[in-house]
């Protein structure tokens with residue numbers, strides 16, 4: 001079982017982001033953390049085993065005073081053992097030595113920074129409120145505090161990306177004490193500032209391949225279309241768990257939980273959540289076909305692969321073609337995609 005906890009507060013709203021986060025509700029932070037605790041206590045009744053992974057994401061978890069996390073961790077003690085991966089997201093502008101030290105002492109063993117780029121012009125273009133130096137400093141600070149597992153998020157496929165800009169970013173990345181990178185192709189989301197400016201996104205598969213190859217030359221290996229790891233124990237158990245179809249608890253406004261064939265959605269409205277943290281806005285029942293499609297989609301995008309037993313006879317004939325074209329391999333009755341950048345194309349072909 002995995003656990004996701006959502007923090008719906010951000011200091012500013014990035015131009016591309018449609019995640020459930022608010023910049024005007026800071027007065028609700030303390031009440032929100034109490035509500036989280038109420039829902040967490042209830043959700044934990046759904047599992048008896050220690051949690052494989054906990055992910056505190058957002059929004060911006062580093063915008064919450066570190067000691068406000070204490071009650072959550074007191075309650076979590078019985079569900080954590082020394083194998084539990086505990087990740088927290090942080091933004092470069094709100095990461096401090098005190099905050100990092102406090103969350104580390106609570107048991108957090110992995111930190112994920114929303115860096116996006118080390119180029120000041122690109123950061124402004126994306127609507128980020130940090131600069132290159134803050135991004136470099138927060139990673140070094142986390143390493144000095146003793147975090148061995150550090151991720152940075154990056155965004156590529158933006159209209160202002162040039163080879164020079166990407167190379168400068170990669171040269172900085174090479175020198176940093178990080179063991180994980182999540183590199184996302186920019187997507188244009190409804191309700192964001194970029195929604196009316198779709199030209200800010202470009203699709204450049206050659207540039208994506210170039211970034212992936214260079215990351216691999218620094219010792220990273222790609223285990224999902226957007227995820228790269230370096231060194232022992234660096235694969236994100238949390239992400240991998242999602243792709244493998246593990247059950248997860250979802251705690252917080254705008255979080256999602258998934259148990260068996262059911263998805264449940266607490267409300268996205270922060271005040272409504274505080275008023276009643278135990279009420280789900282929606283419970284969705286997934287059909288066997290939905291689950292099958294999801295397994296194929298996620299399996300093609302990652303090293304999880306897809307069990308051959310999921311495919312029907314018609315699909316198996318298509319798979320023979322893909323095999324001849326050297327696009328896939330089959331190992332232990334599981335299909336693996338050789339180039340994650342082609343996953344959507346292959347999924348369509350197999351539909």
Ligand SMILES: C[S@@+](CC[C@H](N)C(=O)[O-])C[C@H]1O[C@@H](n2cnc3c(N)ncnc32)[C@H](O)[C@@H]1O
Nearest residue numbers: 016017019058059060091114153184185186187
């Ligand atoms: C929900 S954010 C939370 C992390 C943290 N708040 C931050 O941004 O610093 C997780 C990551 O999703 C990625 N992301 C969010 N919206 C995106 C979009 N429209 N296109 C590509 N990546 C996106 C960003 O890389 C971001 O760091």
Ligand code: SF4
Nearest residue numbers: 010013014017058059
């Ligand atoms: S990308 Fe991160 S910091 Fe920016 S608005 Fe989204 S959640 Fe907040």
